[in-house]
Amino acid sequence: MEDKQHVCGRCFCGKVQFEIQTPVINIIFCHCNMCRQANGSDYTTWVRVSRESFDLRRGEMELVRSEATIYASNYFCIHCGTTIYTEDIRYPNFYGVLRGVIRDELDQQPSQHFFYDSKLPWVEFNDSLPKFGGKGSREPL
């Protein structure tokens, strides 16, 4: 029997619960306006996972989709409002799971900053990670 490693996560109220097989693809910081508004935080830490590694264990009927952009949808718990993950039709193999809803430790660290030029002025990082910004956040800063 294959011994797969996984981490567990849940929404605030616990009606939505999931597991993710590890290792995840990567973890990134996003400083864009849309993430900021959608998640109500100064920046967002996204955990990029393959869709087959994401296993919804509980709350299929409680998870509601909300269109964020013409490409992306957010999935959140209808009871407590916690956003669990985002999907983007341009990247059909992946989900972006919010780091905050994963309860377990991940043995990976964030590896990049996106939309770094949209960063709020009081948010400071003392790291040497690659930083991207500009049009579509693809230009190295």
Ligand SMILES: [Zn+2]
């Ligand atoms: Zn909930």
Ligand SMILES: [Zn+2]
């Ligand atoms: Zn963003």
